[in-house]
Amino acid sequence: MGKILNPHQGFWQNAERKFVDQELESELITDDIQIVYDERYVPHIYAQNMEDALFAQGYLEAQNRLFQMDLMARSVSGNLSEVIGKNPAVLKKDIESIRKGHRTTAAFLQETFQKGENTSVLDKYTQGANHFIKSLDKKDYPFEYKLMDFSPTLWSTEKSIYVLISMADLLCGRADDFEHNNLKEILDEEVFTYLYADNFDIKEPIVPRGTPFNFDKKSDHFDPSMNSYGKIYKTDFSPNRIFGAGSNNWAISGEKSKTGKPILANDPHLGLSLPSIWYELEMHTPEFHAHGVSVPGLAGMMIGFNDDVAWGMTNVSHDIKDFFRITYTDESKTKYFYGDGVKEITKKQETIKRRGEEDYVEQVAYTEWGPIMYSKDSIDLAMHWLRSNYAKKDEPSVYVNCMKSTSYDDFIHNTSGYVAPAQNFICADKSNIGIRVNGTFAAKEIGDGKFIKDGSIPAAGWSDYISEDQLPHSKNPERGFVSSANQRSTTGEYPYYFNGTFATYRGERINALLSAEDKLDVSSLKNMQLDNFNIRARDFLPMFLEVIKHYEDEEYKSILKDWDYTYTEDTEAGTIFYVWYSNYRKMIFDEFSPYHQEMYLKYPFDWKIFELSTQYPDHIIFDNASTNKLENRDDIIKESFVKTYEDLKTESDLAWSAYRPLYIDHVAKISGLGSGAIQLGGSGESINAMRSRFGPSWRMVVALGEEIDAYGVYPGGQSGNPSSKYYKDMLESWVEGDYYKLKLEKDPNKISASRNLKIKSGR
Amino acid sequence: MKSFLLDMVKLCLAVFLGLFFFPWYFLVVLTLIYGALRALSWKAAFFIPFLAVFLVWAVYPLVISLQDDFRMANVIGDVFGGLPAFAILLVNGLVFGFLGGMASLSGYFIRNLF
Numbered sequence: 123m124g125k126i127l128n129p130h131q132g133f134w135q136n137a138e139r140k141f142v143d144q145e146l147e148s149e150l151i152t153d154d155i156q157i158v159y160d161e162r163y164v165p166h167i168y169a170q171n172m173e174d175a176l177f178a179q180g181y182l183e184a185q186n187r188l189f190q191m192d193l194m195a196r197s198v199s200g201n202l203s204e205v206i207g208k209n210p211a212v213l214k215k216d217i218e219s220i221r222k223g224h225r226t227t228a229a230f231l232q233e234t235f236q237k238g239e240n241t242s243v244l245d246k247y248t249q250g251a252n253h254f255i256k257s258l259d260k261k262d263y264p265f266e267y268k269l270m271d272f273s274p275t276l277w278s279t280e281k282s283i284y285v286l287i288s289m290a291d292l293l294c295g296r297a298d299d300f301e302h303n304n305l306k307e308i309l310d311e312e313v314f315t316y317l318y319a320d321n322f323d324i325k326e327p328i329v330p331r332g333t334p335f336n337f338d339k340k341s342d343h344f345d346p347s348m349n350s351y352g353k354i355y356k357t358d359f360s361p362n363r364i365f366g367a368g369s370n371n372w373a374i375s376g377e378k379s380k381t382g383k384p385i386l387a388n389d390p391h392l393g394l395s396l397p398s399i400w401y402e403l404e405m406h407t408p409e410f411h412a413h414g415v416s417v418p419g420l421a422g423m424m425i426g427f428n429d430d431v432a433w434g435m436t437n438v439s440h441d442i443k444d445f446f447r448i449t450y451t452d453e454s455k456t457k458y459f460y461g462d463g464v465k466e467i468t469k470k471q472e473t474i475k476r477r478g479e480e481d482y483v484e485q486v487a488y489t490e491w492g493p494i495m496y497s498k499d500s501i502d503l504a505m506h507w508l509r510s511n512y513a514k515k516d517e518p519s520v521y522v523n524c525m526k527s528t529s530y531d532d533f534i535h536n537t538s539g540y541v542a543p544a545q546n547f548i549c550a551d552k553s554n555i556g557i558r559v560n561g562t563f564a565a566k567e568i569g570d571g572k573f574i575k576d577g578s579i580p581a582a583g584w585s586d587y588i589s590e591d592q593l594p595h596s597k598n599p600e601r602g603f604v605s606s607a608n609q610r611s612t613t614g615e616y617p618y619y620f621n622g623t624f625a626t627y628r629g630e631r632i633n634a635l636l637s638a639e640d641k642l643d644v645s646s647l648k649n650m651q652l653d654n655f656n657i658r659a660r661d662f663l664p665m666f667l668e669v670i671k672h673y674e675d676e677e678y679k680s681i682l683k684d685w686d687y688t689y690t691e692d693t694e695a696g697t698i699f700y701v702w703y704s705n706y707r708k709m710i711f712d713e714f715s716p717y718h719q720e721m722y723l724k725y726p727f728d729w730k731i732f733e734l735s736t737q738y739p740d741h742i743i744f745d746n747a748s749t750n751k752l753e754n755r756d757d758i759i760k761e762s763f764v765k766t767y768e769d770l771k772t773e774s775d776l777a778w779s780a781y782r783p784l785y786i787d788h789v790a791k792i793s794g795l796g797s798g799a800i801q802l803g804g805s806g807e808s809i810n811a812m813r814s815r816f817g818p819s820w821r822m823v824v825a826l827g828e829e830i831d832a833y834g835v836y837p838g839g840q841s842g843n844p845s846s847k848y849y850k851d852m853l854e855s856w857v858e859g860d861y862y863k864l865k866l867e868k869d870p871n872k873i874s875a876s877r878n879l880k881i882k883s884g885r
Numbered sequence: 886m887k888s889f890l891l892d893m894v895k896l897c898l899a900v901f902l903g904l905f906f907f908p909w910y911f912l913v914v915l916t917l918i919y920g921a922l923r924a925l926s927w928k929a930a931f932f933i934p935f936l937a938v939f940l941v942w943a944v945y946p947l948v949i950s951l952q953d954d955f956r957m958a959n960v961i962g963d964v965f966g967g968l969p970a971f972a973i974l975l976v977n978g979l980v981f982g983f984l985g986g987m988a989s990l991s992g993y994f995i996r997n998l999f
Contacts, residue, residue: 123980124909124910124981124984125908125909127909127942127961127977127980127981128904128908128909128942129904129941129942129945129946129949129977130904130905130909130945131904131908131909132909133957133960133961134945134946134949134957136957137949137950137952137953137956137957138953138956138957139949139952139953140952265960269964792964793964794960794962794963794964794965794966794967795960795963795964844960845953845956845957845959845960846956847954847956
């Protein structure tokens with residue numbers, strides 16, 4: 123306690139007093155760099171070349187977000203226990219990272235990236251970060267380091283790679299193989315096949331219906347005998363990270379825009395935290411001027427704009443992870459069957475350093491497919507993840523190259539060579555709009571990757587990848603807009619098969635709104651980002667109400683009757699519907715209840731439950747096995763309504779924002795450093811996709827033209843220092859649905875500076 | 886009274902300057918030595934170091950707080966379960982002042998044992 127409260131060395135030294143302008147020197151840059159922090163503490167970097175600009179980015183992100191970067195790298199490298207000791211949950215997380223093979227993946231990526239011409243991208247960023255870290259005196263250590271009592275270590279390209287792996291783990295680390303294996307056992311074959319079918323007939327795919335694919339490829343069906351069926355019980359280690367991400371982006375053409383030039387909007391939804399996942403910055407070199415947001419730890423900007431183009435991302439969600447069941451030759455588990463022969467297991471010892479305790483050694487068995495991630499009841503499963511096995515040397519440059527793109531076609535060219543996490547790369551220049559499903563995907567046979575596979579059959583693996591020119595892509599479609607919201611990339615006309623976890627409602631709503639108006643402007647696009655309409659409610663509620671229409675008029679019914687399906691802050695109907703639908707779904711799938719605790723399961727997608735409810739109201743799945751009666755849909759709607767009434771009768775306030783407030787926690791969940799309860803509207807299925815710890819992490823709207831007209835906001839602030847006035851200064855504007863004007867300011871003297879920084883070249 | 890004040894100011898300066906170079910428990914060592922070698926009564930042994938340390942551990946943070954609008958004091962208060970800023974400043978001074986006083990008192994009694 124004395125250490126952290128010591129006025130000379132402890133927290134008090136982190137107090138943000140008057141900013142002092144700084145002048146530093148480095149031999150690692152070729153020219154002087156000028157940095158001006160504006161009134162929101164957004165740095166504007168003026169450098170003479172890209173390398174120097176990235177050096178500055180590394181410096182600034184370390185200066186403002188070092189703990190967060192460190193934590194992100196540790197969270198997937200098995201190095202959390204090194205700083206958080208004697209905590210079984212933390213050790214478990216580290217072991218999970220090791221079992222997923224993240225350290226091996228990092229080494230593989232490091233090796234591949236070093237072959238590229240562009241390793242300097244990561245090197246320059248690292249040098250800049252380390253210029254800051256080396257300057258730190260103990261009394262300057264960021265707040266969290268003092269509280270948790272450990273010292274920052276130098277940044278490295280390897281740590282940047284771990285940040286990339288962490289993003290990949292979150293965004294493309296999901297596979298439903300375990301769930302499908304279990305569901306196939308629990309449900310009747312026919313029921314399973316119907317409820318968990320792929321939606322080839324999606325109403326609003328990303329690439330518009332009817333877009334021709336100018337190549338042929340005949341996909342065969344994946345041979346089901348190469349799957350390995352059977353129940354899989356839970357272990358301590360989850361195959362998937364809990365996934366709650368979902369994002370929107372869209373761009374309208376000049377014809378659809380009041381200004382006559384394209385406008386682009388992007389709002390990525392992620393688990394929200396303080397400090398925020400994003401760091402906003404602006405870069406100027408003689409070659410380009412760009413403004414946008416980066417993920418601290420990675421060079422470049424993921425989302426942003428320059429004089430000529432605006433670009434953004436949403437997650438693709440294709441399944442790029444398979445599990446293979448290993449059949450050993452004998453109990454020693456040293457050899458396993460593979461093809462006509464036998465292969466040896468390779469054992470790797472990985473050490474987890476533990477604070478205040480002896481090192482923990484985890485031995486991981488590697489197969490041809492990948493590490494054995496799951497081991498229980500004599501079932502051993504190896505994990506094969508595209509991110510661990512496939513890399514391109516120039517990947518680290520993609521987010522850097524976005525910044526210097528001069529046109530749509532240049533952007534497409536600059537963002538090639540991208541692997542994972544796959545993203546829907548959207549871009550608009552002054553006369554073109556387009557979207558490309560960008561990333562590396564296996565060329566799969568139909569049905570490939572739905573279940574756990576038989577690891578003794580080499581042909582069960584992927585043999586080929588989709589070439590870049592065959593990726594789903596839409597440029598200047600006739601309808602005058604492109605959009606994505608984590609839905610399926612294409613209809614079934616796309617020659618390649620793909621599966622994954624796809625949303626539907628947001629995409630449907632976005633396209634409906636974009637189609638409805640002839641001319642749109644920045645403010646209409648902002649309003650769209652804040653749209654709280656819920657298609658799930660629009661679909662289900664009329665059916666629900668029809669079933670209970672003969673019920674005596676009572677409170678809930680009258681509240682629901684007049685609802686416009688919009689999740690405003692104070693809607694009570696929204697709360698009732700949310701609980702009602704959750705109960706309805708749970709009661710339909712009463713088949714799950716004996717298994718929920720012990721195995722991974724998942725509900726069918728909402729659109730499928732709707733189809734089931736409207737087309738097959740007497741389907742056997744509606745029956746509740748624990749009663750003698752044969753229930754149908756209407757019975758379940760009625761029973762779930764009664765249950766909802768019971769669930770909510772103890773709630774003192776039914777307003778949506780009181781029932782489901784938003785919490786933005788500190789990145790390390792340190793109590794007192796989060797936001798507390800925030801009351802606002804939005805719902806998981808609205809464009810304004812708000813959940814209790816999840817929501818639009820950056821809202822941006824950019825109108826292209828002679829003069830760029832751009833706006834943005836995120837729920838946090840630029841500084842990672844909890845006592846800074848810039849720690850969460852933008853939160854209130856974000857809650858209110860306000861935006862800040864983002865300006866490409868080429869003249870540093872025109873910025874109302876909160877702080878100046880100069881890094882002189884010492885060469 | 887004059888010597889009381891003078892001792893307090895000297896000790897206060899020693900604590901303030903010493904903490905730039907030594908870890909926080911330097912104050913315990915210093916006050917213990919003060920109690921053992923210099924304190925004239927048990928009252929002086931407790932209150933002089935108490936006040937000296939209090940001044941450094943409450944007033945210096947107060948000076949800092951005046952420059953950052955008490956934001957850091959509030960953050961520390963939040964992390965420690967929602968204490969208001971002034972309470973954090975007071976507790977910061979009182980707890981460590983008391984520690985200094987007790988260390989010095991221990992020194993004083995040890996001397997008196999022999």
